[in-house]
Amino acid sequence: MPFDADSGETNFNINTVGSSLSVKPFASDICVCDSNFEELTLAIDDSEAGGLFDATSRETVYAKNVHKQMHPASLTKVMTAYLALKYGHLEDTLTASSNVLITESGAQLLGIKEGDRLTLEQALNALLLYSANDAGVLIAEYLSGSVEKFAAVMNEEALKLGATNTHFTNPHGLTDEEHYTTAYDLYLMFNAAMQFDEFRNIINTVEYKSEYKDRDGNPKKIEITTTNAYLKGDITAPDGINVIGGKTGTTKAAKSCLILLSNADNEHTYVSVILGSTDHDSVYRDMTTLLTDIH
Numbered sequence: 001m002p003f004d005a006d007s008g009e010t011n012f013n014i015n016t017v018g019s020s021l022s023v024k025p026f027a028s029d030i031c032v033c034d035s036n037f038e039e040l041t042l043a044i045d046d047s048e049a050g051g052l053f054d055a056t057s058r059e060t061v062y063a064k065n066v067h068k069q070m071h072p073a074s075l076t077k078v079m080t081a082y083l084a085l086k087y088g089h090l091e092d093t094l095t096a097s098s099n100v101l102i103t104e105s106g107a108q109l110l111g112i113k114e115g116d117r118l119t120l121e122q123a124l125n126a127l128l129l130y131s132a133n134d135a136g137v138l139i140a141e142y143l144s145g146s147v148e149k150f151a152a153v154m155n156e157e158a159l160k161l162g163a164t165n166t167h168f169t170n171p172h173g174l175t176d177e178e179h180y181t182t183a184y185d186l187y188l189m190f191n192a193a194m195q196f197d198e199f200r201n202i203i204n205t206v207e208y209k210s211e212y213k214d215r216d217g218n219p220k221k222i223e224i225t226t227t228n229a230y231l232k233g234d235i236t237a238p239d240g241i242n243v244i245g246g247k248t249g250t251t252k253a254a255k256s257c258l259i260l261l262s263n264a265d266n267e268h269t270y271v272s273v274i275l276g277s278t279d280h281d282s283v284y285r286d287m288t289t290l291l292t293d294i295h
Contacts, residue, residue, distance in 0.1 A: 030162070031060045032060065033060035033063045043289070044064060044274065044290065045286075046277050046278045047276055047282065047286045048070065048255075049065035049066060049182070050063075050183060050274045050275065050286060050290060051063045051066045051183045051187060051272065051273045052270060052271075052273075052290045054269075055194075056267070057268065063184070066273075067182050069180045069181070069182055070180060070181070070183075071175060071251065071253045071254035072173055072181045072186060072249060072257060072275065073249030073251040073253075073254035074108070074131045074133075074247060074248065074257075075173065075186055075249040075259055075273075075275075076136075076168065076172060076179070076249070077127050077131065077136060077171070077173065077249075078189050078190050078193055079154055079168065079171075079193075080140070080172070081124055081127060081199055081202075082157075082189060082192055082193040083150075084120060084124055084127075084139050085124075085198055085199055086157075087143055088139075088142065088143060090198065091119060091121070092119065092120045093117050093118070094117065094119070094120060094138050094141075094142040095116070096114055096115060096118075096138050097141055098114045099137050099147065100113070100114065102137070102174070106251075108130065109134045110222070110224070112134040113215070115215025116212060117212060117213045117214075120142065122210050122212055122222060123135045123139050123142075124198070124202055125205070126222065128203055128247060129202060129208050129225075129226050129227075130208075130225070130226075131247075131248065131249070132224075133172040133174060136172035136173075140171040151168050151169050151170055155168055158181075161185075161192050162185075162188050163185035163188045163189060165180075165182045166185045168181070173251070175252070175253040183275050186259055187259075187271050190247075190259055190261070190271055190273075191271060203228075203245030203246055203247065204244050204245040205226060206225065206226050207224070207225050207226070208222065208223075208224050226245075227248045228243075229280075231245060235284045237262070237288070237291060238288060238292040238294075240264055240265035241263075241265075241292075241294065242262060243262050244263060245260070245261055246261055250280070255277055255279070256276075256277040256278070256279055257274060257275050257276070257283065258274045260272045260273075260287065260291075262294075264294045266294070270291070270294060272287060272290050274290070
């Protein structure tokens with residue numbers, strides 16, 4: 001398996017340069033914050049939690065209940081993608097087992113069948129762009145052999161990132177009482193995923209077309225469009241804000257969720273998170289509110 005979990009944890013990264021030894025605090029490269037912090041005068045009343053993080057200056061701009069444990073829905077797939085990019089190879093071929101069959105009502109699916117063969121690159125586009133839950137299972141089994149083993153690695157890796165209020169049970173975010181995270185922990189995971197160019201490229205994609213093979217070698221087409229309303233042009237970003245991309249998520253338990261990467265005219269990059277918004281319209285309304293007051 002691609003994973004070999006470390007046996008111990010530390011709060012410091014130790015770097016050697018020549019004969020010198022330097023100790024770098026764990027939080028030196030990330031935003032830190034209390035549960036609630038309001039530098040901006042704004043209200044995201046339709047959402048249970050939200051955060052705005054300046055990835056350039058590493059400062060928290062706004063926080064509402066960012067350490068509250070909540071269902072993340074498909075924002076879970078940020079962590080799945082991070083691990084796939086960290087430990088997998090984009091050109092690898094993944095063969096689907098019977099476990100890709102998901103029967104939960106309303107689950108977003110690419111339509112992968114047992115024996116279908118996709119590359120990791122194709123699976124990641126389906127996962128992040130189209131939010132395909134069956135692609136999540138495919139990736140989990142490719143990396144760890146089973147969803148259960150992959151979830152254990154997700155939790156180990158989350159702790160390494162400092163996401164201490166997170167517990168995952170699956171790679172896609174379909175509802176489970178033991179599957180939860182926080183707005184702040186999602187920022188940490190998204191921030192880690194941003195180190196990979198492929199992650200940035202996929203979340204910035206509007207349409208994706210490709211072709212894979214079924215178990216008999218017959219071609220099956222992928223023709224998918226992003227679920228991100230900013231990228232599709234259905235929602236207009238505030239003046240001075242360029243939305244690079246992100247991840248959407250919706251279930252009955254999680255309600256509407258959204259995490260974004262944006263560039264601003266002040267030459268700073270921001271990560272913004274909304275969890276537990278009442279519906280599709282409110283999550284984008286509150287997200288636009290967060291982004292409007294960036295200066």
